[in-house]
Amino acid sequence: xxxxxxxxxxxxxxxxxxxxxxxxxxxxxxxxxxxxxxxxxxxxxxxxxxxxxxxxxxxxxx
Amino acid sequence: xxxxxxxxxxxxxxxxxxxxxxxxxxxxxxxxxxxxxxxxxxxxxxxxxxxxxxxxxxxxxxxxxxxxxxxxxxxxxxxxxxxxxxxxxxxxxxxxxxxxxxxxxxxxxxxxxxxxxxxxxxxxxxxxxxxxxxxxxxxxxxxxxxxxxxxxxxxxxxxxxxxxxxxxxxxxxxxxxxxxxxxxxxxxxxxxxxxxxxx
Numbered sequence: 001x002x003x004x005x006x007x008x009x010x011x012x013x014x015x016x017x018x019x020x021x022x023x024x025x026x027x028x029x030x031x032x033x034x035x036x037x038x039x040x041x042x043x044x045x046x047x048x049x050x051x052x053x054x055x056x057x058x059x060x061x062x
Numbered sequence: 063x064x065x066x067x068x069x070x071x072x073x074x075x076x077x078x079x080x081x082x083x084x085x086x087x088x089x090x091x092x093x094x095x096x097x098x099x100x101x102x103x104x105x106x107x108x109x110x111x112x113x114x115x116x117x118x119x120x121x122x123x124x125x126x127x128x129x130x131x132x133x134x135x136x137x138x139x140x141x142x143x144x145x146x147x148x149x150x151x152x153x154x155x156x157x158x159x160x161x162x163x164x165x166x167x168x169x170x171x172x173x174x175x176x177x178x179x180x181x182x183x184x185x186x187x188x189x190x191x192x193x194x195x196x197x198x199x200x201x202x203x204x205x206x207x208x209x210x211x212x213x214x215x216x217x218x219x220x221x222x223x224x225x226x227x228x229x230x231x232x233x234x235x236x237x238x239x240x241x242x243x244x245x246x247x248x249x250x251x252x253x254x255x256x257x258x259x260x261x
Contacts, residue, residue: 019170019248027254028134
């Protein structure tokens with residue numbers, strides 16, 4: 001059991017958002033063929049997110 | 063009405079473990095020792111930042127009291143039976159994955175895209191770019207060499223980003239090490255990148 005509660009507020013910024021997208025939309029347990037994903041009524045294609053993550057690779061600074 | 067899946071766990075969760083999206087109560091569906099945490103939703107949620115963070119909030123809250131496998135966002139079924147069927151048909155795989163992530167969380171580490179201090183070759187920008195990329199690979203390699211025992215598992219997420227599964231006892235040390243190497247790090251995340259073969 002993870003006894004330290006993971007309740008820190010969402011880390012600010014684009015970095016956290018891109019990591020969030022990468023995890024929630026490309027990771028996790030799936031039920032085969034049973035997912036409907038939409039972003040502003042546009043179906044989100046897995047490839048598009050890959051491109052987004054790749055684009056982010058090129059600009060990240062810290 | 064659909065059933066939205068948040069996570070799979072083998073821990074006995076408090077049934078009053080709060081609300082899911084749309085302010086609907088969380089429910090637990092069981093098969094043998096496995097439990098799926100779900101809530102009813104009117105529609106599959108849209109992948110918008112507020113909703114994504116809200117979903118993430120539910121899963122991280124659950125993670126505070128149990129080791130779990132997070133579900134991919136917007137994993138919805140038409141009935142409870144579809145979810146319990148998932149638990150039944152993938153029981154072994156899910157149990158094994160749960161064992162693998164027990165007591166650990168995921169960190170996202172990203173190499174900086176800035177060029178290192180190596181001298182540029184102005185007439186050959188492609189060479190400088192390649193040298194910068196190689197130097198960043200060296201940084202990550204050195205970081206991983208030092209992280210060593212702190213890391214239970216790793217996987218590459220993109221050209222410059224990696225996910226590491228880290229036992230909670232090593233979280234602080236791991237984060238400090240990454241910062242020491244000037245790597246961008248976020249986490250702890252639920253173990254989205256370590257849910258098993260089909261993840």
